[in-house]
Amino acid sequence: MKTADPELMRAINRLNVLDTVRRHGPISRVEISGRTQLSTTTVSAITASLLDDGLILSRHLGDIRTEGARGRPRVMLELNPDAARVVGAKIAASRMVFVVTDFCGNVLSTLALPIRIDRQPIGVIADLIEDGVRRCVVDAGLSLEDVDMVCLGLPGVIEHRTGRIRSSPVLREVNIDFADEMTARFGTPTIIESDAHAVTLGHHWFGKARDLEDMVLISLEQTLGLGVLHRNDLFRGAGGLSHNLGDLVLVASPEGTVRLASQAGENAILGSRPADGRFAEAIRLGRGMQHAQTLVLAQDNDLIAAAERAGAAIGLTLANIVTLFAPPRVIIVGSSLELGAPFIDSIRDAYEASVPPSLQGVAELVFDKSSDELWAQGAAAVALYELYESPWNTTGPAL
Template sequence: MKTADPELMRAINRFTVLDTIRRYGPISRVEISERSELSTTTVSAITASLLDDGLILTRHEGDIRNPASRGRPRVMLELNPEAARVVGAKIAANHMVFVVTNFCGEVISHLALPIRVNRQPIGVIADLIEDGIRRCVIDAGLSLDDIGSVCIGFPGVVEHRTGLVRSSPILSEPDIDFAREMTDRLNVATIVESDAHAITLAHHWFGKGRDLDDMVLVSLEQTLGLGVLHGGQLFRGAGGLSHNLGDLMMGSGLAETVRLSALAGETAILGEQAQHGRFAEAIRLGRGMTLAQALIAAEDNTLILAATRAGEAIGIAVANIVTLFGPPRVVIVGSSLSLGDLFLNALADAYRRAIPTSIREVAELVFDGSPDEVWAQGAAVVALCELYESPWGTTGPAPAPQQSTRT
């Protein structure tokens, strides 16, 4: 029988211990063992290593100076927020947002740049991202030498393991090795992740999924994204592939089949008028959905029909996802929520009609208007998860593996 890779098991156990301390600290070793279901011997060995590396700190509960105190003070463990700093970024068609966080994921500095990057040459986009990262790091009072890792969140289909952006509405070309490009520019290990995965982890650490290890997130932005969390870990496809929900096929037969994005994507909702006048200007500034909501309130029948159709399509898609995964909660985020009650009610009604009766009460639908800083913070969480799994020594985390040379 083939045995498990011991290095992989050590990385998994190490992550489990660190993540347990993050979620429940200050916490004792015994409590870590109980929550993680690891043996006390394993927990003791891992926490001793983490203390040596400066990743966690001890805190004594009880007054060690008072001889009258009964029993020994409890030794509690907590993360060392100064152990590492990382950068997270959310890149959208008309703006970029950057954060620097500490080892606990708490934001130290934040930078938002209203810059149109959609369809710019790859080199120009990389220049803009590099400048944004450097500015945000300086604003935090740091230098790039102080940064342990960088994660950049892109819309579209991203291959996490290789750093390949297979497709994105922002990029003019497919299959861009953006992780290597930015690693070479910054001389800091750089990860590329889908923005949907980033915001999923942000909600798991800090938001609507903080109390859960299993959840689904649906992002309704320029692209329609999907994040599936199972056992506290992101579910990824081959090569760490992200899921583009907009590519989901819908219909009752090949002649009637369309992709979800053709019914519920931003372009499908806004239609041809998005190319003209104030609509085009609003979209350029990232306010297309807000303007659409105002026009819906003014009884624009074309937009009312489009928003209703989009809400129904998303509701059916969410019902299919719940049927497949049975999560206790589905968090729905993104700019399409700006369409307002008409869209949200159509989504919820379609979901209720489509979900099987046997699992109707399984999943809770939660709508959340996550600000862009939270998306960037989620990208930072992706970077932190990599550090939590990394072997450390007295000089810090081991260097990242070489990225794929695939083009």
């Protein structure tokens, strides 16, 4: 019988212990053993290494000098916030948001730049991102030499392992080795990640899925994204590929193929209404959904019909996703939620009508207007997770 690679098993166990300390610390070694199902001997060896590397700290609960206290104080373990610094970013068509965090994911500085980058040359976009990262790092009282990793979250189809952007609605070019470009600019390892994956991890670490090991997230913005979390880890395709939910086929017939984006994408919704001057300008500036919300509240029939049609398509898609994965929670985020009740109610109604009777009540639907900072903080969490998986020594991650 073939056994697992010992080095791989050690790395997996080490990550498991470190993530358990992150999620539940301060925590004792005995509690870590119970949560991870690792032996106390293994936990002791791993935590000793983590203490040597400065990734975790120990502190005592209780004090033998306190009257009435008995025995030794309990030794509790927690992450060392100063072990590393990372930058996370949400890069969208009309804005960029950056955060710097410590090793625990606590935000040290935030920078929001309302800059329209849609379809700019890749060199210009790289310049703007570089300026934003550097400014946010300075605002945190740091320099790039103090930053261990950068993660940029963009919409589109992205290979996590290589940093290649196969396609993105904010870029003119396709198949761009963006990670190599930005790593060279920063002199710091840089990850390129799907923004949907980033906000999924953001919700797992800081948001509506902190209590779960398994969940699904749907992002409804310029692209329709999908994030699947299984046993605390993101599910990715071949080469670490992200999932463009908008490419999902709803109908295939001799007359043509109907994909989800053509029914429920932002462009499909906003393009359904004859554009007056203000509406067209709002779309151009990336504020189409905010303006659409005002029109929906004013009973604009064209937009209400488009919102209901899009909601029905998304509700059907959610039912199919729940049929495949049966997650305990599906979190729906993104700017399309600005459409309000007609859109959200249509999603719920279509979902309830389409989900199999055997799965009724299995998945909780949560609609959350997640802040841009949470998306960026999720990108920082992607970087932190990479660091948690990395071999370390006393001078930092061996990347």
